[in-house]
Amino acid sequence: MTIADFRSDTVTRPTEAMRRAMAEAEVGDDVFEDDPTVRKLEERVAALFRRPAALFVPTGTMGNQIAIGLSVRPGDEVLMEEKSHTYHFEVGGASRLWGAQARLYPSDRGVPDAATVAALVRQENVHVPRTRLCLVENTHNFHGGRVVPKESITALRRALPGTVRLHLDGARLWNAHVRTGTPLADYAAHADTVTVAFSKALGCPAGSAVIGEEEEIREARRLRKLLGGGMRQVGVLAAPCLVALDEGFERLAEDHRRARRLAEAFGVDPKTVESNILFVPVPDAKAVEAAFRADDILVIATSNTEIRLVTHRDVGDAEVERACAAGARILGRGGEGGPGA
Ligand SMILES: Cc1ncc(COP(=O)(O)O)c(C=O)c1O
Incomplete structure (x- = not known):
């Protein structure tokens, strides 16, 4: 009998169409920003989220860590949901890579309460770290794929001061979009940065994207290089992601x-x-x-x-x-x- 693998949606094999696209992908050196397939994917993702720019990265972990790196200096504090991927499964990256400490917020099975989270933001005081970033995971993996409604993200953005940035870990945001019908761009409207993954629900072999403003994505490109994620003829990995976007999310x-x-x-x-x-x-x-x-x-x-x-x-x-x-x-x-x- 064949093995039925329910361990994760990351185990999905690429389709024939994806494999064909990989074989036929037009490529260039993406560190020189001249891989046409990667550029096409980045432009397409940015347009899908109605944001100025996107950056292809090898993994969701790297995408989230870049988003944290864009927001903090050593000694700053990051608000993370208590069962979040960034807190539990990214090898302590916020502290190890960027010198930031995590402060955990509780939630209603992954859905944050804006006032509760905002109350954790530190007041300016010589003794305490500065709260610089708040992370939201949607859908929430360890709360059983729970969808965070766009209204909760909007409320959170309104409750947080302008000095605290918002990052959406949207590794499975496609699932939230399909479940609710909420346009992807609406989820991204109130977040400074968003990561999405192609290697999970969409079944591509690898790849995520970080989405945000032009200048920040330029800086994200530097952080990607720093983390060893500057890849060369990587159109071969971007090509199946384009196939997945063509197939849609239904x-x-x-x-x-x-x-x-x-x-x-x-x-x-x-x-x-x-x-x-x-x-x-x-x-x-x-x-x-x-x-x-x-x-x-x-x-x-x-x-x-x-x-x-x-x-x-x-x-x-x-x-x-x-x-x-x-x-x-x-x-x-x-x-x-x-x-x-
Ligand atoms: C919610 C969430 N964010 C980020 C990641 C990290 O993705 P990757 O495995 O591509 O580093 C995962 C992986 O399972 C995840 O579930």
Whole structure:
């Protein structure tokens, strides 16, 4: 039986069309800014978000770290959501690379309350760090793909003083857009910078983009070089991203439907599953992960008591039904007819 891989949407294989585009990509040296495929992608992404400029970067982590680097000096403070990727999974980059310290804000499963976050901004005082940046993750990975509504981002921008910049970690912003119908540009309207990823829901082999104002993206280019992300004939990686943009985002609704189906079968309230990520509470996550693996189904234990499943282009209805049946057997819940069946 083939392996059904629900560990992450990053495991998706590039499509034939993407592979063809890679083979045929027109390339140049992107450090000299003359790779035509990269330039085309950057212009297209900037236009999609109705912002002046975008920069192609190898990973979402580098994109977020560049956004932090643009905003802080050593000793400054960055507000991060307590379960955010930037805080937990970027190797302490804010402090390690830029000398900034993180201050965590609580949220309603990923959705920030503007007044709560604004109250954490430091007053100017000789003793304390300066709050320079606030990060928002949308959709929120470790809050189960939760969508942050554009109204929450607008409210946050209004509540924060002008001295505090806003960065949107939109690695899965495409999913938020498909779930809500909110135009991508509306999410970006109140953020100073945005990162989006091509290597997750859109299923490209690699690549993210940082979006912002012209001058800042020029500086971002320097920071990218500093971090070792100045790539050369990288049109071969930008080309599949253009294919993904041509294909559009509608397909993601299928991923969202399948994640809800998994939720029903695993006894999780499907209303809490807004996009393509599902967390399931289990008694012994490592044992459950191993039991699924024995059935050629890959899930990931994200703590001792939780597994995560993520839907993507390479897991269709057949794989989802296999996972539901395995879930019924392993966890003793749900299965064919949904919860309790
Ligand atoms: C919300 C979020 N932001 C950023 C990243 C980092 O992306 P990358 O793996 O491309 O560095 C991830 C990766 O899973 C993510 O989930």
